[in-house]
Amino acid sequence: MRIADAALALVEQTGDLQMVQLAKTLGVAPSSLYSHVDGRAEVIDLARLRMLERMEPQPPVTQWREGVERLLRQLTAGYTRHKRMLPLIFGSTISEERTIALYEPVFAALLEAGFIPEQLRLIAALIDFQAMGLAHGFPEPAMTENIRKNLPAYTASIDHSQYSPESATAFSAQVLIRGLASMLREEHG
Amino acid sequence: MRIADAALALVEQTGDLQMVQLAKTLGVAPSSLYSHVDGRAEVIDLARLRMLERMEPQPPVTQWREGVERLLRQLTAGYTRHKRMLPLIFGSTISEERTIALYEPVFAALLEAGFIPEQLRLIAALIDFQAMGLAHGFPEPAMTENIRKNLPAYTASIDHSQYSPESATAFSAQVLIRGLASMLREEHG
Numbered sequence: 001m002r003i004a005d006a007a008l009a010l011v012e013q014t015g016d017l018q019m020v021q022l023a024k025t026l027g028v029a030p031s032s033l034y035s036h037v038d039g040r041a042e043v044i045d046l047a048r049l050r051m052l053e054r055m056e057p058q059p060p061v062t063q064w065r066e067g068v069e070r071l072l073r074q075l076t077a078g079y080t081r082h083k084r085m086l087p088l089i090f091g092s093t094i095s096e097e098r099t100i101a102l103y104e105p106v107f108a109a110l111l112e113a114g115f116i117p118e119q120l121r122l123i124a125a126l127i128d129f130q131a132m133g134l135a136h137g138f139p140e141p142a143m144t145e146n147i148r149k150n151l152p153a154y155t156a157s158i159d160h161s162q163y164s165p166e167s168a169t170a171f172s173a174q175v176l177i178r179g180l181a182s183m184l185r186e187e188h189g
Numbered sequence: 190m191r192i193a194d195a196a197l198a199l200v201e202q203t204g205d206l207q208m209v210q211l212a213k214t215l216g217v218a219p220s221s222l223y224s225h226v227d228g229r230a231e232v233i234d235l236a237r238l239r240m241l242e243r244m245e246p247q248p249p250v251t252q253w254r255e256g257v258e259r260l261l262r263q264l265t266a267g268y269t270r271h272k273r274m275l276p277l278i279f280g281s282t283i284s285e286e287r288t289i290a291l292y293e294p295v296f297a298a299l300l301e302a303g304f305i306p307e308q309l310r311l312i313a314a315l316i317d318f319q320a321m322g323l324a325h326g327f328p329e330p331a332m333t334e335n336i337r338k339n340l341p342a343y344t345a346s347i348d349h350s351q352y353s354p355e356s357a358t359a360f361s362a363q364v365l366i367r368g369l370a371s372m373l374r375e376e377h378g
Contacts, residue, residue, distance in 0.1 A: 015204070087276070090327070091325070094328050097333070097339065101340060107343055116349075117345040118349045120345065121347070122357055124346070125322070125360075126319070128322065128327065130315070130318050132318070132321060132322050133279075133319070136275075136279040137279065139280070139283045140283075142283060152297075153296035153309070154290075154309075157292075160305070162307045163311055168314050172314075175364075175372065176364060177368070179365060179367040179368030180368075182367035
């Protein structure tokens with residue numbers, strides 16, 4: 001859909017989504033744009049869907065651990081390609097059924113494993129927040145003689161850093177899955 | 190420091206930090222601004238420090254679980270008040286020793302507990318990423334007849350949602366701490 005592609009491109013370029021500017025990019029009058037969409041919120045929702053549609057299709061999920069890790073990796077990859085969309089999509093309602101469908105198999109696997117419905121939205125947020133951060137990346141470290149002298153634990157963390165986008169993603173997946181498994185055990189313990 | 194306060198206010202207002210605009214806000218010539226700071230990166234670093242200095246002072250940390258939870262809550266509170274700073278601070282080097290000092294007691298407690306130096310930066314990123322997401326908040330859910338018919342697990346997640354900023358923060362803290370405890374046990378197991 002032309003509107004979604006143009007919106008994604010505009011956000012990449014300007015960091016924001018103004019309807020008048022979007023109409024201009026599309027070469028139509030604002031009134032004509034509003035005959036296709038209800039408003040800015042719908043355009044953001046369509047752009048989010050387009051962003052997620054560009055992700056690789058995945059085989060069906062049957063196991064919750066696999067589902068959580070795969071969702072984290074999918075979202076991280078999608079968000080990394082469209083960082084400037086993040087403030088917009090985290091502030092606007094998801095109403096596109098096809099976007100929500102992305103979460104359905106993971107939610108189904110979690111319920112099947114024994115997680116309770118009350119936890120699902122919290123788990124989705126946990127994964128989404130981690131993906132958002134991984135897409136932004138962690139600030140580069142600095143090291144000075146003073147830091148080395150006064151902050152030994154921080155200095156050790158830099159001297160022995162194994163941080164990379166890939167290691168951080170793998171570490172996040174591990175901690176989240178182990179933490180969730182521990183909550184599941186307690187519930188049934 | 191006037192520069193840091195003005196920079197924070199400018200980012201809140203415009204979502205960006207332009208040096209020429211900052212000089213204008215301060216009522217000085219850009220050349221005069223550059224006699225106080227080296228450049229934009231240093232201003233961002235100072236603004237980040239000012240943002241974190243506004244957080245409540247905390248008693249000393251002795252236990253890693255407490256340290257992780259408190260750091261998560263501190264960062265979430267600070268980031269929530271200054272959301273528009275997030276894209277800037279996650280893209281720029283931390284060199285201010287006083288900012289780094291915030292992480293030092295948690296890092297020391299983690300090392301004391303048996304975590305290895307290689308894990309510290311990954312753990313800091315994990316916490317920071319959750320704080321960033323919690324500050325943004327999770328998109329509002331939508332519910333339609335079609336979604337209710339086609340996506341039963343998602344529907345259950347909305348019908349039984351216990352998501353709130355506070356419950357999401359508590360859930361993140363729990364999952365992170367339990368996940369990290371599990372990695373620590375394995376290392377020493």
